[in-house]
Amino acid sequence: MTTPNTTLRAVRMGLLLSQDDMARRIREAGARAGEPNGASKRLVQRWESGASTNPRPVYARALEAVTGLPIEALGFEVAVRVSDDGRGGHDLSSSATSSSANTSPAPVTGPGNYSGIWLSRYEYFSSGRENTFTGLHHVVLLQHGNRLTVRSLPGSSDSPLTMELSVDGNVITGTWKEQTSGDSYYQGAVYHGAVQLLVEPTGRRMTGKWVGFGKEFDVNTGPWELVFKGASTNKAALEEYNRKPE
Template identity: 70%
Template sequence: MATPNGNLRAVRMGLLMSQDDFARALRDAGQRAGQPNDASKRLVQRWESGTTAAPRPVYARALETVTGLPIESLGFPPQPLARVSGDGRGGHDLVGSPVGTPTGGTSPNPQTAPRGNHTGVWLSTYEYVSSGRGDQVFTGKHYVVLLQHGNRLTGRSLPGASLNPDSPLTLDLQVEGSTVTGTWTEQTAPDGYYRGARYFGALQLLAEPTGRRMAGKWVGFGKEFDVNTGPWELRLMDTSTAKATLAEYDRPPE
């Protein structure tokens, strides 16, 4: 009897997506990456019911992009990389190392993180001014999982890893040398000060040569339709995205 994939279903519902919406997002991610796929509502249902135990590599890459989480955290077993065919769709012959897992299964030291690839767990810290609270400066912190595919970098905060509970953060970035640019989105907590408001904006960072830190500025819109900005930093905590590592950082930052 197939075992239902509760992890994938929980992540999808956390993104506030129906199965149709999720399939559409997977197709869009494949198109943007130049690796089109045929994700459908039926395929999502088969994954969530456990009828299909593991996605093909082309779907695994799209799943990681849409969710911002490694494939192992979505309830699928670690799987090798695909031998990619000429049309970029990938195939059924599986070779290589597990997707999102460093070769050897060990957790590399952040000080020896390979340059040019930013996959790992990062501490995201930004500052913002609250005009409704006397222009006080507040800090937002999240442990974020970054996954890099080529020059595309996607990120999503771990479920229990924000300084303010129930405030998931997503990042969609592009790497060009030491410059990292893109967009951010944060869904604030329903019972918090901002009452579940969704905020989004742009982000530009410079990556240090060590590969351990990125720092720069965010820009976004305020409640009064004004444009706000502030500092943002990403600091590497661990280059591993193994299940045990993610569990270690699935907690509010200090």
């Protein structure tokens, strides 16, 4: 008997994608990365039903790009080991060749590879409350070539955060989007904008500014930083940081 991959299904539904939409996004991600693939609705169905438990590397990389999550966090039964394949992506091998199913070698962190878990911290001024507040998230950052995808861990905040970034030397530029909590002051409102960050020489801290529109359609800005916490994105690391930052 096969065990359905309910995690992958939940991630797909959380992205508001049908199985057809998911397959199309995977094909588009492969095309952008220069690794065309033949993802189809049937393939997504096989993954979600548990009929296929270990996606080929070309699909695994595209899945990471689409979901913003490491392949280990997408519910596949066969534990995988993630390693840098020299092309800005990842390659996979069965955990049978690894000393531990819950351990993955840490990729080198620094210029050219920023994958890992980071602490995101930004500040914003609330005109309605006349005070400055700080937004904190533990996020998973995955790098594919010069593209970075950032997704907050669900337990780190009631307001999910996503970022789509590109790297040019030590300059990182892109967009951000945050869905505020329905119980918060902002009552579930969605905010988005742009961000530009500079990477420190150590490769362990990115600092810069965000810009976005406020409730009255005024343009706001403030400081934003990402602080490196760890290179591993295996199950144990995700569980460790799936909590609100102190």
